[in-house]
Amino acid sequence: MADATTAARARIDRALAELERKILELKARPASAPAIADDDLFAPRAGNGADAARVAELEVAGREASQALARAAAAVREVLDQDDLDQDELRQDGEETESEAR
Known part of the structure; x- marks a missing residue:
């Protein structure tokens, strides 16, 4: 582990010197x-049309994935809500059966 730490420190020292x-x-x-040319390290690189x-394409794919996840989340919520309703109905039916037995 000391070797990795020493190597990391050396890389940091070189980067700071640069x-x-x-x-x-x-x-x-x-x-x-x-x-x-490289005086602004955070400036976007000038790319070609293929990069743009x-x-x-990636932005469109990201939006589509986000929408698909939103639809999936809505479907999961719907199933969970339906399950909650079913559980409530079972509890009510069980309570009615108990009161009828008395």
């Missing part, structure tokens, strides 16, 4: 300089 280097480079650049089409 981040510090990039920060120093950005600070040293004049404001009028053109942007560096794939994202659109």
Whole structure:
């Protein structure tokens, strides 16, 4: 486990050193300089049309899956509600039978 911890720490140290280097480079650049390609780590990458089409497909599939899950959840709730009603009817029938026996 110590080896894994040491390796993880080394990766973190390298990542921090790289981040510090990039920060120093950005600070040293004049404001009028053109942007560096990777100066915004969180900016979306410029993709091609295939990427946009794939994202659109995944969004549609996600919406369809969400709707299917909502329908399934509604069906499960309906079955559970019906089961509760059936149980209530059985209890009432049992109480009526007991009162008739007296």
